[in-house]
Amino acid sequence: MPHEAVGQVTEIARRNAERVDTEGVFPAEAVAALRESGLLGLVLPEDVGGSGCGPVEFTEVLTALASACGSTAMIYLMHAAAAVTLAQAPPPGLPGLLPGMARGAVLGTLAFSEKGSRSHFWAPVSSASANGDTVSMRADKSWVTSAGFADVYVVSAGSASGAAGEVDLYAMAKDAPGLTVAGPWIGMGLRGNASAPMTIDASIPLAHRLGDQGAGFGLMMNTVLPWFNLGNAAVSLGLSAAANTAALSHVGSARLEHQHETLSALPTIRAQIAKMGISLAAQQAFLAHAARSVSEPDETTMLNVLAVKASANDAALAITDTAMRVCGGAAFSKHLPIERAFRDARAGSVMAPTADVLYDFYGKAVAGLPLF
Ligand SMILES: Cc1cc2nc3c(=O)[nH]c(=O)nc-3n(C[C@H](O)[C@H](O)[C@H](O)COP(=O)(O)OP(=O)(O)OC[C@H]3O[C@@H](n4cnc5c(N)ncnc54)[C@H](O)[C@@H]3O)c2cc1C
Known part of the structure; x- marks a missing residue:
């Protein structure tokens, strides 16, 4: 584990944690430190510039971060979950995405949970339909950690194949037309992690899909x-x-x-x-x-x-x-x-x-x- 980087980021997260919680604001200082530290690439493979660390180091880093600031730790967790998923099935149309995540330029998150299927994230009720080399997607995402702050969102929808139970995942950039933060985040805890609802009403290039159709x-x-x-x-x-x-x-x-x-x-x-x-x-x-x-x-x-x-x-x-x-x-x-x-x-x-x-x-x- 890169102890020095973890120590530095944890200290910044700790210093800001009380204010982040009291004011309910995104932990900008700790996330900036994470971007600088190389830790956003911790679990990404070395061939895209990551550190190639495994689950043991990952849990150690997260435990340290959470002991200082829960919001920062959850933001880091959602980034890492998005990163390993994108690394497993890189969207062919976004060749710079993984290197960007590894060097800290791109913060990621997952947008899975939906108003319709609630915590059953494996069963999105939203749908996507194929339209040439794009898909049209309409979705109401109920909670998205780092909503509006993350640079890339791994979003789920019922597969464009139309087959029951099939899911597709796509990468959407923060500024993609039709990706909108739909409300505020006010939680009893993790008050800084911006887990706001988002809506998607967008046309997404097929080349931004993770894996084959139905692989989600x-x-x-x-x-x-x-x-x-x-x-x-x-x-x-x-x-x-x-x-x-x-x-x-x-x-x-x-x-x-x-x-x-x-x-x-x-x-x-x-x-x-x-x-x-x-x-x-x-x-x-x-x-x-x-x-x-x-x-x-x-x-x-x-x-x-x-x-x-x-x-x-x-x-x-x-x-x-x-x-x-x-x-x-x-x-x-x-x-x-x-x-x-x-x-x-x-x-x-x-x-x-x-x-x-x-x-x-x-x-x-x-x-x-x-x-x-
Ligand atoms: C701080 C925070 C951050 C989040 N960040 C993200 C994020 O980044 N991305 C994302 O996609 N989602 C995120 N979520 C959403 C989260 O993953 C859950 O989907 C959400 O909290 C579920 O809330 P709900 O009211 O829809 O639960 P419900 O599905 O309505 O569940 C209510 C209760 O029913 C129980 N229940 C439901 N189904 C079953 C079952 N089959 N068997 C037994 N018990 C069951 C649940 O355990 C729960 O106790 C976040 C949520 C929070 C609170």
């Missing part, structure tokens, strides 16, 4: 899913680690002066921080295991991919809740950075595939049933 579903399942689930789990655990660290520091220093002791002298508090620390350590170990399993796939990899996001998302809900609880009013009233992690951590489990959908998929997989 396979790209979603085989490329997006492993990288996104690992990265989303890493964000959950970075937020959890930040809450855990702040809580330990507080209970070890906040004093009950009349009893000549700190909060950590209370057995109930110690039991809570023990559970929090054990859960965090177990989740970190599972994330490292899942990342190695995606690097070196075997028959357990798909189960690990399904499990890692749900399990880290739910652990983050519990860990940040415990951190709030043991730190009392000091956490509730913003004296500590814990309530930001608590709010930011609520996003993971509702980001698609949601934790509950993943439990259902995992259950189907171990029961020998088809996922879809």
